[in-house]
Amino acid sequence: AEVGQASSSIIASLDAAARIDMALAKGRYARWAKAIEATVYLPSANESTVISMDTARHPLLGDGAVPLSVELGKDFNLLVITGPNTGGKTVALKTIGLLCLMTQAGLPIPAGEKTRLPIFNGIFADIGDEQSVQEALSTFSGHMSNISRILHQVDDRCLVLLDELGASTDPQEGSAIGCAVLLRLKAVGALGAATSHYTELKVFAHVTPGLQNASFDFNPETMSPTYNLTLGLPGGSNAIATAARFGIPASVIETARGMLADGPRQLEELLTELQAEKQRLEDLKKLLKREKVTLKQHNADLSTELNRLKDAKQAIIQIARDTVIEEVAALTKDLKQARTALERERSLAAVANARDVSDMVRSRLKQGVFQPEKVSDTNDDSIIEVGDRIWLKEAEIEADVVAINDKTGQIEVAAGSLRFKLGREGVIKAKARHSKVTEPKIRILSAGKSIGLELDLRGKRADDIEPLLDEYINDAATANLTEVRIIHGFGTGVVRAIVREQAAKHPLVRSFASAARDQGGDGVTMLRLK
Template sequence: MQDKDLSLLEFPRIREIIAEFCHFELSRALVLKLLPSTDVDWIEARLAESAEARRILQHEPGLSAYGLSDVTEPLRFAHLGRGLEGKVLAEIRRNIGVLRQLKSGIGDTSADTPRLAAIAENIAGFSTLEKTMDRIITADGELQPGASPELLNIRNRLRAKRDEMTAKLQNLIQSEATRHYIQEPIITEREGRFSLAVKAEYKGEIKGIVHDISNSGATVFLEPFTALETGNEFKELEIMEAREIERILRELSAAVGNHAAAIISGLRAAAEIDYALAKARYAHQVKALEAAVYSNSSSEKGIIHLNNARHPLIGDSAIPLSIEIGKDFSIIVITGPNTGGKTVALKTLGLLSAMTQAGLPIPAESGSRLPVFSGIFADIGDEQSVQEALSTFSGHMNNIARIINLAKDGSLILLDELGASTDPQEGSALARAILLHLQVLGALGAVTSHFTDLKVFAHVTQGLQNASFEFDPDTLKPTYRLTLGSPGGSNAIATAARYGIPPTIIETARGLLSGGGRRLEELLNVLQEEKQRLEDQQKLISRERISLHNRQQILQTELSRLHDEKTGIIQTARDTIVEEISQLQKELRLARNTLEKERSTAALNQAKTISENVRTRLKQGIFSEISNEVAPDNELLKTGDRVWLKEAEIEADVVSVNDKTGQIEVSAGSLRFKLERQGVVKTNGISGKRPDTKVRILSAGKQIGIELDLRGKRADDIETLLDEYLNNAATANLPEVRVIHGYGTGVLRDIVRQQAARHPLVGNFFSAPRDQGGDGATVIRLK
């Protein structure tokens, strides 16, 4: 990216704004030298850091690098063995504390911020150094009283010596012999020595050393000889204190120097984190997000998609811009009224692309996606140059020549008022030639123009597309809404009227407008009105579609409810029939047992006949729907027949019949499978959906065992117990049960098997396997 293009797009101003959100001078330096990149991995990394920083500030809004300062130079001096002053060491101590807090804050959100957490790993811990520094110096850079035992001892002696010196001088001030020589009853320090303010004319009355004289000459500051030795001792202690302080600071500086490289590394990491946090604070202020970029492996590298994007320097008054370039066309020709937003659209497109390639969030809604351009070139604004003796047209051509020579496949090119400021016919022809060249080059771009020829050219040329900013014919004001697919009128006369040009001039201009130009403007206005009408119709149809969908959902819910009610009613009726059958069978068994006890053979045979007839009628009543619909098993099948799959309990169509193996191939929906002939039953109905008439007997919740033990039971009770058990087993959907009767005399076994042979719920029966009781138990398979 060249500085000229970035300057035209006002990218440096964006850097300055984001730099204001930094809390650390090193991070501000990073922002101010920021440039767009063409490295996709670098761009994605910076955008990811920005997104992570936004998440951090949502949970930790107070996290910042505030308090950090650039102490790189004194750290390097310390590393070289140079001693540092107390205030500089205190500043380094403050930086170490801020680094610790910053790393801790990032660590609390490391699961959601892996990139920033990785940067924070470069901030080492300095807990031992922090404790040492806290023990030696204060936050203001002064040495702590107990910085060392020797220093503590010297300062205690200094305090005592000061008191001794003060007492001696105070005695002279208060003495009857000397107090009238004193100018002021105070003890002062001159040149590091304790002194008395003595009247100049009496300086010989008090023997001592004069250290200073007042400006007026009326007062001399004198150290009496009587306190001279004590003063000398005090001065010696001060020298000892200074040397001990120097030794302590030198040792502390050496300790800091040992960690200098790690601290500098931590400061650089903190600068990167503060830079990311600055981008997040900026994003919060302008409602910005990170646009997605096409990766190196993407097959759609050349599509610009901006969703409600806004120019970041205009503020809340910016009109959102939604645009897509690169899918069906590579260059758009934007026309429309003056002051309608064409130039702002170009700058928005170029500036947001540059910001994204610099890893910055842009003021646009989610779903925005941009290519990584090999270069972004712009010719926007007045290019007139007095110094170079260039006219506006020459200035534009000079810049466009630069762009054409530098641009290549994958560049973004933005040209404002292409071909203007010269003869319209030549300017239009030149503009069309430039657009054709950019197409061949493989660049994406947007140009603005007022040329009618260029509007027609964009309409008929593959890869070019018209776009226009709308103009409200009622208010005679631009709407700043961009519409793809149709050119816009310049509305220069209407705009001039709005800005106060006298009506007589406006009418004269309309009369002088060529017929073709006037008709084109009128046609554009009609097209705009028709487009608005179609958009209104589309909105109405969309609302109707939503309303119909909602009504369909309501009807579907009601149908589902009615189906559930129907299913429940049928199930209840079937359960009632099963209960009635069970009750009738019990009554029949009781009647037959009574007759058997009375030993009436004729009556017994009659009861059995009645019982069989009732069972047959009941069976026919329950399963009549199935028997009417399903054909006998032995009926021959052919391709196209409709069959009922017994195990799957679904209908299917016969696809083919294998006469050799006896297998048939059936299809049910998207499924195809082969099975044996006995697994299907031919239905008498034609191919279609089978009515849901199958009877299913569901368990009422009673737990039924899979075997019945009749050993030890009376022969008279066997039939009643067995019949009740088989009814319950059938209700519980048990496929097979085992009846234990033992060996004995064989009476119980005969009763069980005779009843099983005539029971309507029994399919077949046989002796149990040897490991399950052999002939002492009977296995009964239910229908």
């Protein structure tokens, strides 16, 4: 009673144990046979049924099996396999059938990853001897009984495998029956493979669309099969060679060869020669393949060497280009320095001439050549405004006030064409203008233009800075300015570096320094002139 109550649990446990045992068995077999789970598909109504086997092996032969690669349903539906006895024809049929059945049963199969198999409605095979004394069946009648059953059940979603089709009877009648069976399978649209030794079936497969010859190779040198399947080429039975290999006396073999008709003998010889030629072509193909790989590697090496030479050439060109650029830059620098030296020589000469003239004027003025009337009434404490006439104590001349700096107290005055700044203590406000001033007889040479107290170089090109600064310093020295401001801003510091480098070597510059922080700091350089 207690067992009956737990029956459902027991049944479920048994089912689970069976599933686990099945999974473990499949895994152990897959590891032993190096098997995989093939790609499986169910053909649609408008899709052809195609078998693609890649390096398939008989599931019981292990590593000793020669791989079989075949495709049915794409270019042809029926394959007629011929070749020597014990050459592997029957093993090929069994390999195709067993792997298709194992796949539909969910088992792994010993084949390559490219294997792709359909789901069939039925897989039919007539392989082996079906004779029976009890059923009064001979070998031939046993085969015909199986083929009859197959032809009544087959459709376009079935696989049919027939071994020694039409054998065990008169060769001519057997060949005719074999051709008729293949035509029926072709008409139904089934996939199939059949083995045979009949020459008529070989010819029939060659001339009938949808059928294809295939043969297992026979090595004419060793007189033994190679178990390699070749599509498109029928094979000879090589029955006499096989009999000799199994120990039939040589005299019997020679007698058999002598009794063989010319036609069949010539056909066998032709097939043997074709096999030898095929083997030669295969060897040549392998040789060409190896040479192709060698040439490909050689081309890759040449390409690498060519790229290396191109890189070396480019490097040499780049080095030459850099050398030329450096030489041109050095030559340009030398030319600029030469030009600057020439301009400085001209500037020094002009400044020296201007100073000589200025000294001569001052000397003549002191001697009374240009002596305005004395200002009789002066007042040091009087308020000086823009427009007033003042007396310059040191120069002993009169001048006009043009501007007053409220912060510094400096007064900017104009005396003729000269403009300059000086402190309040150096001037006296004149009470009245002298009515008549005698013009000096001496002509003062000046730059001919007004020179400001600062030069703004912001936004200028680096190549333009040096000549602009040199010209300004020369003009400022000619105008007797003792201190000027050079505005270059902060930026990257290139303009500041050029200004200070030129100031350090200019003959008219006494010293230079950054301006006070409230007057521009490092963005302005103050130059003190000689």
